[in-house]
Amino acid sequence: MPSIKNIPEVLTKTIKQREFAVLLVNIILIIIVGIRNPVFFTLENWKDLLMYGSILVFISIGQMMTMVTGGIDLSVGSILAFAGMSVGIIMRENPSFHPLLLTFFGVLIGLGCGLFNGLLIGKGKIPPLIATLATLSIFRGMVVLVSRSRWIVYGDITPGFKLIARGNTLGINNLMFAALIIAVLSYYFLNHTMTGREIYAYGDNKLAAKFVGISRMRIEFIVYMISGVLAGLGGVLWVSRVNTAQASTAVGYEMQTVAACVIGGVSIYGGVGSVIGVMLGALLFSIILNALELIGIVDFWKMSIQGLVILLAVIFDAIIAHRTKEQIRKQRRTFDAESNS
Amino acid sequence: MPNPIAENKMIDSKNKTSFFMRWEFILIVLLVLILAFIAILTPDIFTLRNLLDATITFTEKSILALPMALLIISGVIDISVASISAMAGVLMGVFFKSGVDLGTAVVLGLLVGVAAGFFNGVVITKLKIPSIVVTLATMLIYRGVGYILLGDNAVRNLPESFGVLGGAYGNLFIPIQAIIFFVFTVIFGIILQLSSFGRKIYIIGNNEHAALYSGLHVDRIRIILTTVTGFVAALSGILLTSRIGSARPDIANGNEMMVITIVLLGGVSIYGGKGTIPGVFLSCLILGYIHYGLVLLRIQEQVIRIATGGLLIIALLIPTVVEKIRSLRKIQYE
Numbered sequence: 001m002p003s004i005k006n007i008p009e010v011l012t013k014t015i016k017q018r019e020f021a022v023l024l025v026n027i028i029l030i031i032i033v034g035i036r037n038p039v040f041f042t043l044e045n046w047k048d049l050l051m052y053g054s055i056l057v058f059i060s061i062g063q064m065m066t067m068v069t070g071g072i073d074l075s076v077g078s079i080l081a082f083a084g085m086s087v088g089i090i091m092r093e094n095p096s097f098h099p100l101l102l103t104f105f106g107v108l109i110g111l112g113c114g115l116f117n118g119l120l121i122g123k124g125k126i127p128p129l130i131a132t133l134a135t136l137s138i139f140r141g142m143v144v145l146v147s148r149s150r151w152i153v154y155g156d157i158t159p160g161f162k163l164i165a166r167g168n169t170l171g172i173n174n175l176m177f178a179a180l181i182i183a184v185l186s187y188y189f190l191n192h193t194m195t196g197r198e199i200y201a202y203g204d205n206k207l208a209a210k211f212v213g214i215s216r217m218r219i220e221f222i223v224y225m226i227s228g229v230l231a232g233l234g235g236v237l238w239v240s241r242v243n244t245a246q247a248s249t250a251v252g253y254e255m256q257t258v259a260a261c262v263i264g265g266v267s268i269y270g271g272v273g274s275v276i277g278v279m280l281g282a283l284l285f286s287i288i289l290n291a292l293e294l295i296g297i298v299d300f301w302k303m304s305i306q307g308l309v310i311l312l313a314v315i316f317d318a319i320i321a322h323r324t325k326e327q328i329r330k331q332r333r334t335f336d337a338e339s340n341s
Numbered sequence: 342m343p344n345p346i347a348e349n350k351m352i353d354s355k356n357k358t359s360f361f362m363r364w365e366f367i368l369i370v371l372l373v374l375i376l377a378f379i380a381i382l383t384p385d386i387f388t389l390r391n392l393l394d395a396t397i398t399f400t401e402k403s404i405l406a407l408p409m410a411l412l413i414i415s416g417v418i419d420i421s422v423a424s425i426s427a428m429a430g431v432l433m434g435v436f437f438k439s440g441v442d443l444g445t446a447v448v449l450g451l452l453v454g455v456a457a458g459f460f461n462g463v464v465i466t467k468l469k470i471p472s473i474v475v476t477l478a479t480m481l482i483y484r485g486v487g488y489i490l491l492g493d494n495a496v497r498n499l500p501e502s503f504g505v506l507g508g509a510y511g512n513l514f515i516p517i518q519a520i521i522f523f524v525f526t527v528i529f530g531i532i533l534q535l536s537s538f539g540r541k542i543y544i545i546g547n548n549e550h551a552a553l554y555s556g557l558h559v560d561r562i563r564i565i566l567t568t569v570t571g572f573v574a575a576l577s578g579i580l581l582t583s584r585i586g587s588a589r590p591d592i593a594n595g596n597e598m599m600v601i602t603i604v605l606l607g608g609v610s611i612y613g614g615k616g617t618i619p620g621v622f623l624s625c626l627i628l629g630y631i632h633y634g635l636v637l638l639r640i641q642e643q644v645i646r647i648a649t650g651g652l653l654i655i656a657l658l659i660p661t662v663v664e665k666i667r668s669l670r671k672i673q674y675e
Contacts, residue, residue, distance in 0.1 A: 120654060120657075124654075124657070126654065126658065126661075127611055127657075129473050130611060130653070130657060131654065131657065133420075133598055133653075134602075134651075134654050134657075135654075136598075136650075137598055137646050138647050138650035140646070141643040141644065141646040141647035142647065144641075144643040145641075255477070268471060268474045300488035300489050300492050301488075302485070303482075304481065304482050304484075304485025304488075306485075307478045307479060307481025308482055310478040310481070311478035311479065314470055314474055314475070314478065315468055318469060318470045322469070
């Protein structure tokens, strides 16, 4: 029962949470950017920002699941491009296909790529970073192979397909709607199902998870599969949003998802991460990118700033982790002293 | 003189395997097969001179594989190397354009690489953040520096004499790049296989905590290794810039994967503590000639990229498969 006495305690607990800190940074950033450039507050700009952010949100959620298991999926950008390009080609050859069918194909391709990653990591026991570094290159090569160096251009996109990103469901833009649905589903999956909890348990302590009987292979297959599926879906939506598919589509996108996760409090050591944190992290990252454009900072700065944001977030986390460890040690010492006396 | 391969056995494996079961032997067989394949493919081109020529395009990655091997053996990985190469190349070009003479510009470019590697090492060891994540971030930062300085442009009009580094023979029979590669192989081979510093690298890679408790300066050694890697990455970037004749921010893209592939195929364990320089050297030649062969067959760059990724996966799957076979055999004996 929450009583008046509890309120300060609950308050300090919320304030101490990572999500709150990220939210605060978000608000501060919004105010600063808004003051520097009022265009930032226009509806049009926010629509652009959120449409970009939506795809980032759900691919980052997939990324988060791999990071919670202590791994990483660097191939999401390539899977996205591969699925987008393949779907574009299918559409060019068969303009009569229903957009939903095309979306299904995209998801299927993503699933295939994810399964391949899962196979290498779960069954082949290859460290995730290296395995997905290799598949990053393989899937990117496939993009060019399937396209035979003929990109998908604006004219190839059917009106129905364009509507995937432009249309609305229940008054909300489809992209944002998809992101919301996926976020809710992932939240439920991670927090209220057996498998979801097992993912956290596995990421937190692999040995303990083994003794409890959690299958390493199953967990890893599941997370890389989900990450692949979401990247595949992201590919379809991406092509529908920008109306082209090229060999260089979404190059380096995996870094943005990693950045969104790290900012959102996902631990690189595994076991820690929340859907809400990642959503806020993705929002923050989208705002940063949007602000850079509005303030007039040239495109070429983007890469370094991305890297800097990741590095700062990681350093921040490392310092926090170090402090928590010290605190636990101190507590243990006082506990020992008390029990000895 | 002690045989480096034989000496390494003490640490490498408890049950002594014969030379013919060793990874290096398999690599030699592989190399011979590939050379035979090239010989069948193009008997006319199969001359020593051409084989040396073929190494030129590959030296930039090969020299980088050597310090990377040391780094991975010590339990750290650096995936920002390609970005350091690009940054060093661009900065060298920018310095030269601003009126510094060429020699100084090259030295400054190398110093940039040293600083970048040192920064990586300090963040990894002092803040205790996994090297993969740190270098993932610095990979973007370093690559971005080149773009900030040059944007879409490139520094052209580098002097003719500078091109010598990249591809020419000088007055020698062997290309300069190949000489650099061979000299580096010998130096790194001596460091890893014969010096006490090399022993320390193996110990740290095998058991970091044990190394720390037995009085090794784990952090210091790792910082030295990342710094050396940064230096060689910068050198590789400058060689590449010299070969293509202009300083550009987008060079060496994806080289980090190629370098890691070389190192792992050379028998270095991704978990650290295992691997030899002779293995890495052979692996350099193998991947170099595979690339050469594929180019001779006029295979697209993209397919070569897929092949490289596939090779990396195969190199990584081998330990798992070998382990499985061994455990099956054990069961049979019992």
